[in-house]
Amino acid sequence: MTSLTLGNGVTTALGSLPHRDLPAAIEFALTSTAIPTVPTLPRRSPAESPIAQVLVGIDGVTLGQYGALSVDAARLDPVKPVTTDLHHDAFAGFRSFLAAAPRTLPAVKWQLVGPVTLGMALLRAGVPEHTAFDLAVRAVRAHLTNLLDIVTDALPDARQLVFIDEPDLVSLTESSFPIAPDTAIDLVSGALAAIEGRAVSGLHCGGDADWPTLIAAGPNVVSLPAQASVVESAGYLQRFLERGGVIAWGVVQTDGPIPHSAERPWRVLTELWCNLVSHGCDQVQLRTQSIITPSGGLGAHTPEVAQQVLAIVGEVGKRVAEQATASRFVLGA
Numbered sequence: 001m002t003s004l005t006l007g008n009g010v011t012t013a014l015g016s017l018p019h020r021d022l023p024a025a026i027e028f029a030l031t032s033t034a035i036p037t038v039p040t041l042p043r044r045s046p047a048e049s050p051i052a053q054v055l056v057g058i059d060g061v062t063l064g065q066y067g068a069l070s071v072d073a074a075r076l077d078p079v080k081p082v083t084t085d086l087h088h089d090a091f092a093g094f095r096s097f098l099a100a101a102p103r104t105l106p107a108v109k110w111q112l113v114g115p116v117t118l119g120m121a122l123l124r125a126g127v128p129e130h131t132a133f134d135l136a137v138r139a140v141r142a143h144l145t146n147l148l149d150i151v152t153d154a155l156p157d158a159r160q161l162v163f164i165d166e167p168d169l170v171s172l173t174e175s176s177f178p179i180a181p182d183t184a185i186d187l188v189s190g191a192l193a194a195i196e197g198r199a200v201s202g203l204h205c206g207g208d209a210d211w212p213t214l215i216a217a218g219p220n221v222v223s224l225p226a227q228a229s230v231v232e233s234a235g236y237l238q239r240f241l242e243r244g245g246v247i248a249w250g251v252v253q254t255d256g257p258i259p260h261s262a263e264r265p266w267r268v269l270t271e272l273w274c275n276l277v278s279h280g281c282d283q284v285q286l287r288t289q290s291i292i293t294p295s296g297g298l299g300a301h302t303p304e305v306a307q308q309v310l311a312i313v314g315e316v317g318k319r320v321a322e323q324a325t326a327s328r329f330v331l332g333a
Helices: 022-031 050-055 089-100 115-124 129-154 167-171 181-195 211-215 228-242 263-278 283-288 303-330
Strands: 061-063 069-071 107-113 159-165 200-204 221-225 246-252 290-294
Touching (some): 022 089, 050 107, 069 115, 107 200, 181 200, 181 211, 211 221, 221 228, 228 283, 246 263, 246 303
Parallel strands (some): 159 200, 221 246, 246 290
Antiparallel strands (some): 061 069
């Protein structure tokens, strides 16, 4: 695994923003976290929902006015090249961000729905299983490659952190899941491989997932919720850290009540780290190989709440950075 310089509590965001006003969303994205995140804005347009965005360029699949998928089975072709039309409404946030960002921006984070979640969406829309996942793999890899090129051209100095977003992997071990866990992880690994060598790869799965299995897919960064169930995977997390991996800790839950300050998220994170250390994790690596984020996207909230969440994320990140610096000082680094 590539050794990473990301860590020490640096902050970034996940997923969507709630803004309807495009310039306001871009300004917010550029100023709210240490590593700015290219925003998606599903409230501005259903075309910017995560699934809709990655469907762009697949012949035979269209999106209705309110986000419903429509499939023309006769036009589906799993081997036809998929194009990335940055002028499509699905990429309004993406292109506006690149136009507004300083060309010397040192780092940028963006995300794309992964092949398992896209394949599941196509399957639910009536596409046969084999065709659905073949289409999903081709579309995700094509968009990743094209967007990596586009970001490199626009922001040549920026180190890219690219997250594959796989919310459907929460159900990976359920008996009703349509593909085997090994097959699903192979699909995710292929998407991550399209990022390797050009950017830092991340894997996000909202909710309480089978973290050892997700780590096995091979991301450089794994996004975890800061919750007690993570302790069950302490041994796997320590081996991940020893290989140079970085953990993005979701310190503010975005699917429930939002805290008013950083005190509770900070307490939850430090207690979680103490439990992980008692189960074999290295306390210095936990701090120095950490990114601080919300637990998920902010599209379901208001811009004011989004600002509050990322302010809390920033405060927790600052405290982690202070502890990481103190740890290195004590060790004589």
